[in-house]
Amino acid sequence: MGTALYEAGRTVHNKRIDGPFRRFKWAIMAITLTIYYATPWIRWDRGPYAPDQAVLVDLANRRFYMFDIEIWPHEFYFVAGLLIMAGIGLFLVTSAVGRAWCGYACPQTVWTDLFQHVDRFFDGDRNARARLDKAPWGAAKTTRRLAKWAVYLAIAFWTGGAWIMYFADAPTLTRDFWTGTADPIAYATVAVLTGTTFWLGGFMREQVCIYMCPWPRIQTAMLDEKSLIVTYKDWRGEQRGSLKKAAKNPGAYGDCIDCQLCVAVCPTGVDIREGQQIGCITCGLCIDACDRVMKETGRPRGLIDYATLEQCDAERAGAPARPAWKALLRPRVFVYFGVWAAIGAGLLFALGTRTHTDLTVAPDRNPPFMLMKDGSVRNAYTLRLRNMEARPREMVLALEGLPAGAVMWTDAVSLENAAKTQTVSVDANATKVLRAYVMLPPGTAGDDDGLPFTFRLTSRDEQRESDAQQTTFAQPTSTSPEDN
Ligand code: SF4
Ligand code: SF4
Incomplete structure (x- = not known):
């Protein structure tokens, strides 16, 4: 007989319980679900040139809107910074309060809880x-099952439907969706998310945490004897025995009356008295259950509790119980918090100091210059002028650092009007791509390395925002074919 490598799934029928941790779970569930379903419907007035949806991932125009913040593609580092903060935030939470993310805020936990209700x-x-x-x-x-699955399906559909609202104007997309005129990708996304929510939340539930999600494995590697976990104080609870047995043999039994209420309320079917298990998402419902039993039997609360293994060892040796919050005061928590806060402060500083005028410059490489009949040298550049304000703006494009006589014209201006500065209008929230030509008169060429100079773009409004880009003016060298 070999060892079975497959453990058949078993349905967890967790019992309802009330208590501080359950109420905390209710609060987190209400907050997270409200944020998820309601956010796309919040309107935010950005004027006539930008969408009025508070949070919008506008893939078509490559923009991300979040209330007053608008992120452009060239500012993707803000999104990358937020993602890094989210990752470090998970490390911070795990170091401080163990698997609290899994227990309260992970979408799989929240939706599983919802389906269990x-x-x-x-x-x-x-x-x-x-x-x-x-x-x-x-x-x-059959009738009950069909009715229940219909509600599962409604929740799953609503969940999938809410997701697509983040990617388009929610009222318009809703109308298009129900009139059959939305983009096919919207229907496909809703279908996939409805199916996965129905399956993962309605049927897979704790199996996702135990077998499919990598995060519990990573968290396990991050926990040590100083981490807060939900733990059963075996030195206090053992030997287990019913109240009847304890009454017959006073002193022979511990505080655990083996009522199994802690197992019955567990959403993942774990018996925490058997020690730490990957299935324990540290939701604290077993603490609520056991504290109730302890109260009813006149024993001190905390037989199952949030505590560190170090605290448990000290208590086992006779030291008084320490408040759980003291486990937060450890260097690892401060280091994670410091890194997280530093990235956040950096992003806020970058947000606060960024301008809404941006310029990028790409010089032509082939050919790098043109030698004109009269000996003048001309270079060409492709410029991207970004007006990141929600209103059209006039901007001044200027050459800096080139010798006297240098002129510029663009594909919007003729050579006759060439000058060292040009005025360009850029639409609201738009990028204008311009071809710019810069010419040096005969005899002003420098050495063989080319001439460094700067394009400066300045808005002509009261803000006078500007952005400058350094580039090079390429010239004929002693070996250039044009020179011969
Ligand atoms: S709820 Fe408390 S008393 Fe009851 S079995 Fe669990 S640990 Fe023991
Ligand atoms: S053992 Fe307790 S803390 Fe862990 S998942 Fe079950 S109820 Fe939640």
Whole structure:
């Protein structure tokens, strides 16, 4: 007989419990779901030249809007910075309060919790659900199941539908969606997300945390004896025994009356008395359950508690229990917080000091210059002028650092009007691509390395924002064919 490598899934029918951690879970669920479903519907007035959706990922125009902040493609470092902050934030939370992300805020946890409440609504609490599960299929069970799955499907569809609203104007997309005129990708995205939410939240549930998600493995590697975890204080609870047994043999039994309530309320079906397990998402519901039992039996709370292994060892040796928050005061937490806060401060500084005028310059490489009949030398450049304000603006494009006689013209201006500065108008929230030609009169050429100079773009409004880009004016060298 070999060892079975596959453990068949078992349905977890968790019991309803009330207590501080359950109420905290309710609050986080309400906040996260409200944010997710409602955010795309918040309007934000940005004037006539920009969308009025507060949070919008405008893929078509390559913009990301978040209230007053508008991120352009060349500012992707803001998004990268936010993603890095999110990653470090997870490390910070894990170091400070263990797997709190998994227990309260992870989407898989939140939606699983939601679906478990739907189960409770249709099928009753733990025992009734277990009985119904085992009952043979008949009209009553089929009707209940179909009704419940219909609600699963409605939630899943709503979830998928909310996601696409982040990528287009929500009222317009909703109308297009229901009139069959939305982009096919919108229907495909909703179909995929409806299917995955229905399956992962309705049926896979804790299996996702235990078998599919990599994050528990990474977190496990980050936890040590100073990390806060949900733990059963075995030196206090063992030997387990019912109240009846304890009454018959005073002093022979610990505080655990083996009522199994901690197991019954666990959303992932874990028995925390068996020690740390990857299935424990540290939601604290077993603490609520056990604290209730301890209260009812007149024993001190905290047989199951948030504590570090170090604290547990000290308590086992007779030291008094320390408040859990003291586990937060450790160098690792401060280091993660410092890095996280430094990146956040850097992003805020960059946001606060960025201008809404931006210029990029690309010199022509082939040919790098043109030698004119009269001995003048001409270079060509492709310029991108960005007006990141939600209104059209006049901008001045100027040459800096070239010798007297240098002139510039663009594909919007004729050679006759060449000058050292040019005025260009750029539409609101737009990038204008210009071809610019710069010419030096005969005899002003420098050495063989080319002539460094600067294009400067300055807005002509009251803000006088400007951006400058250094580039090079290429010239004939002693070996250039044009020179011969
Ligand atoms: S709820 Fe508390 S008393 Fe009951 S079995 Fe769990 S640890 Fe023991
Ligand atoms: S063992 Fe306790 S903390 Fe862990 S998942 Fe179950 S109920 Fe939540």
